[in-house]
Structure formats: structure tokens, C-alpha cells
Amino acid sequence: MAIVVQKFGGTSVADSTKIKNVAKAVIKEYRNGNKVVAVVSAMGKTTDYLVKLAGEISSNPCNRELDMLLSSGEQVSISLLAMAIQESGCPALSMLASQIGIITESVHSKARIVDIKTDKVQKHIDTNKIVVAAGFQGITIDGEITTLGRGGSDTSAVALAAALKAERCDIYTDVNAIYTADPRVVPKASRIYQVSYGEMLELARVGAKVLHPRSVETAKQFNVPLRLRSSFNLEDPGTLVVGDDNMEICRPVTGIAADLKQVRIAILRVPDKPGIAARIFGALSDNNISVDMIIQSMEEDHVNNIAFTVHENDLNNAISVLERVRQEIEASEIVVDNNIAKVSLVGAGMVDRPGVAAGMFDALSEAGINIKMISTSEIKISCLVAKEKVEEALRYIHKKFGLDSKEPQPGEVSN
Ligand code: ADP
Numbered sequence: 349m350a351i352v353v354q355k356f357g358g359t360s361v362a363d364s365t366k367i368k369n370v371a372k373a374v375i376k377e378y379r380n381g382n383k384v385v386a387v388v389s390a391m392g393k394t395t396d397y398l399v400k401l402a403g404e405i406s407s408n409p410c411n412r413e414l415d416m417l418l419s420s421g422e423q424v425s426i427s428l429l430a431m432a433i434q435e436s437g438c439p440a441l442s443m444l445a446s447q448i449g450i451i452t453e454s455v456h457s458k459a460r461i462v463d464i465k466t467d468k469v470q471k472h473i474d475t476n477k478i479v480v481a482a483g484f485q486g487i488t489i490d491g492e493i494t495t496l497g498r499g500g501s502d503t504s505a506v507a508l509a510a511a512l513k514a515e516r517c518d519i520y521t522d523v524n525a526i527y528t529a530d531p532r533v534v535p536k537a538s539r540i541y542q543v544s545y546g547e548m549l550e551l552a553r554v555g556a557k558v559l560h561p562r563s564v565e566t567a568k569q570f571n572v573p574l575r576l577r578s579s580f581n582l583e584d585p586g587t588l589v590v591g592d593d594n595m596e597i598c599r600p601v602t603g604i605a606a607d608l609k610q611v612r613i614a615i616l617r618v619p620d621k622p623g624i625a626a627r628i629f630g631a632l633s634d635n636n637i638s639v640d641m642i643i644q645s646m647e648e649d650h651v652n653n654i655a656f657t658v659h660e661n662d663l664n665n666a667i668s669v670l671e672r673v674r675q676e677i678e679a680s681e682i683v684v685d686n687n688i689a690k691v692s693l694v695g696a697g698m699v700d701r702p703g704v705a706a707g708m709f710d711a712l713s714e715a716g717i718n719i720k721m722i723s724t725s726e727i728k729i730s731c732l733v734a735k736e737k738v739e740e741a742l743r744y745i746h747k748k749f750g751l752d753s754k755e756p757q758p759g760e761v762s763n
Pocket residue numbers: 356357358359360389499520521522523525526527528529530531532555556557558559603605
């Protein structure tokens with residue numbers, strides 16, 4: 349008997365009717381003769397609500413307590429789903445990450461999974477029970493509760509599938525497929541039937557939240573066949589995310605995405621001396637703060653301006669670290685710009701096509717949108733634009749690269 353891991357996101361379990369609907373999808377897989385592990389996120393917008401609640405108590409809540417709070421959402425949904433499955437006459441039990449043994453590193457709010465103990469889950473599925481596992485959470489070897497970062501239940505599911513050597517991992521969500529852009533923002537987005545790990549990883553990293561980037565990274569590393577499907581249309585085959593070798597064609601452009609969670613920090617009038625960049629970015633990295641786009645511009649009098657982007661959640665921490673460094677290196681000022689969004693174009697085939705970057709700049713110019721920063725790699729181009737221009741930017745770029753669907757999409761986006 350094969351093991352199948354299914355994952356259901358927040359909108360799929362938003363209320364009791366939807367939880368009963370998810371129970372049907374789980375039971376269908378079980379009655380097909382598979383051993384089933386269902387990984388579940390918190391109901392609807394529960395995690396957002398908990399974040400807001402913490403914000404009403406503290407302007408800078410500590411990450412340990414945030415993890416204690418946010419991980420509670422999944423405990424509610426797993427128990428309810430297990431009850432719904434039992435109600436339909438199938439044996440099921442819910443398990444928290446601590447009960448399973450999903451071990452993470454000791455970093456709160458964005459911990460990485462380092463090991464998964466499979467013995468307890470295996471014992472239950474071997475005695476024909478359906479295991480309903482809490483996504484998003486983990487436990488350190490010291491028994492501290494951690495979370496994997498927002499959207500992290502996808503990663504819990506893929507990591508469990510890899511550890512259990514599952515036949516496949518199906519991610520059920522509120523859209524029926526992966527599209528060339530978020531279909532809620534770009535109504536003419538085209539459906540993609542098959543995408544490589546590499547292409548999807550890049551799309552997820554630049555903001556296509558349909559899959560958590562680390563879930564794709566894990567699927568690629570352990571070769572887990574991954575499928576994105578709709579919770580609300582079980583007949584739709586969805587999109588397959590497969591090994592790069594399985595792709596016969598190399599699309600110049602796979603899709604586009606936006607990231608609205610970045611902020612730009614500029615350090616002004618930094619002395620133009622060797623070792624300065626190492627001091628700035630070394631201090632950020634020592635504090636576990638990732639930096640994305642970086643630009644250095646030459647000013648007069650042997651001073652530079654250095655600007656870069658970080659995730660908005662890291663802003664407070666970054667500013668306190670940088671203020672110390674600024675004084676040491678005798679830079680004049682730190683300036684923060686919150687009104688930015690990063691739009692990115694991704695495609696494994698763009699490396700051999702020199703016109704792609706020019707096409708993106710053209711599209712933004714036609715839309716009259718100013719570019720604040722640019723970064724490129726072999727398979728992606730990103731531009732920073734003003735936040736309020738992001739949707740327009742996406743639609744212009746989508747059209748420019750011929751990604752607009754010829755036919756109207758069949759309205760497969762569920763709320
Ligand atoms: P879940 O709660 O099931 O994990 P998410 O909200 O995290 O669901 O992800 C699904 C959402 O991702 C969709 O509702 C859609 O708006 C968004 N999305 C962003 N980019 C894409 C894309 N390229 N293709 C499909 N959906 C996308």
C-alpha cells in the first residue's frame with residue numbers, strides 16, 4: 349500500500365462545512381487503498397487574527413511567545429478534521445508536531461526542519477488509521493515549540509512525504525492550478541499543467557504564495573512528486589511539479605509574481621573603503637536577517653549610498669543592528685522606504701534570450717511606472733516599484749510576454 353500525503357490550506361478548512369468536505373477528500377484517498385497522512389493549516393484567517401491579537405498586546409512581541417500563540421491555530425483544525433473523518437466511519441487521529449517528532453532548528457518564527465521521526469506516524473498508518481498532522485509547527489530538541497514561517501504547512505507536508513517515502517504529496521488549496529500569475533490579480537493568467545521544481549522554486553521565492561518556497565526546495569531535494577489541486581473540485585488534475593529532467597520544453601518565461609512584504613533600507617554617505625559592505629551585511633547575517641536586492645551608488649567625496657531590501661518582519665531588528673554599525677563606520681543616515689513592492693519575471697529559458705530584461709523594462713515604461721531598483725539572475729529579473737503600482741505592473745508585464753490566456757478562465761478561484 350502506498351503512502352499519500354495530502355495538505356489542506358486555511359481556506360479549505362475555513363468552517364465546519366468545509367472541514368466535512370475535506371474529510372471526504374481524505375476518505376476518498378483512503379478508500380482507494382492508500383495509507384493517508386493529512387496535513388492541515390489553521391482555519392481560514394485564524395493565524396492572521398492571532399498575529400493581530402498579539403499586536404494589540406505588544407508592539408514587538410517576542411518570537412517564542414508568538415510561536416506558542418500561532419501554533420495553536422493548527423491544533424483546532426486537526427482535531428476537528430479527525431472528528432469529521434471519524435464521523436464518516438473511518439479511523440483517524442490528530443497529531444501535533446511535538447507528538448510526531450517534527451524536529452526543527454532552535455530559531456523561532458522561521459525554523460527549518462532538521463529531522464522527522466516517522467515511527468509513531470508509521471505505527472498508526474500501519475494499523476489503518478488516518479493521521480491528521482498539524483502543519484506549520486515543529487519542536488526543537490529542547491522541547492521548544494517553533495513555527496516554520498507563514499505559509500509553512502506546505503513545507504510540513506512535503507517534509508513528511510519525504511520522511512515517510514510517500515508515493516506523492518498533494519497540496520489542496522483554493523485555486524485549481526498553478527497559473528502564470530496570481531489569478532486573483534491578473535484575471536488573464538494562464539493555467540500551467542506541468543512545471544519543473546526549479547521554475548516553481550523561483551516563482552515561490554519571488555512571491556507566488558501558492559506554494560511555500562521551502563516545500564518546493566524539499567520536494568526537489570528528495571524528489572517528492574508534488575501536485576497542486578483544488579479542495580473544491582476533486583476531479584481537476586491540477587498542476588504537477590516535477591523534476592527538471594522531465595520537462596521537454598524550456599519556456600523562456602514561466603510566470604510572474606510580486607512580493608509586497610519587502611522594505612528598502614538605505615545607508616547614506618558610507619565611507620568608500622574596503623570591508624565596509626562586509627561589516628554591514630555580516631552584522632545582518634549574524635542576526636539571521638536575510639537581505640534580498642542590493643545596490644551601491646557612488647557619490648562624491650569618497651562616500652557611497654548602499655540600499656537593500658529585507659522582509660518587513662525583520663525591519664525593527666535590522667534597524668537596531670544597523671544603527672550600531674552606522675555609528676562604527678561613520679555613515680550619515682539610515683532611511684527606510686515602506687512603499688515598495690518587488691515584481692519578478694521567472695523563466696528557466698531566459699538565460700539564452702537577451703531581450704527579456706529589455707522587454708520587462710519596456711512593459712513598465714509603457715505603464716508609466718518608475719523602477720526603483722533592479723536585480724537579475726540567470727532565470728529571473730526583479731524590479732522594485734511603488735506599492736500602489738504593483739497590480740498594474742504585473743498586468744502589463746504579463747501581457748508583454750504573451751502570457752495572457754486566449755480564453756476566459758473557467759472561474760476556478762474559490763473564496
Ligand atoms: P492555502 O491557504 O491553501 O495554503 P494560499 O493562500 O497560501 O492557500 O495560496 C493560494 C493562493 O495563492 C491563491 O488563492 C492565489 O491567490 C495565490 N497565488 C499566487 N500566485 C499564484 C499562481 N501563480 N498560481 C495560482 N495561485 C497563485
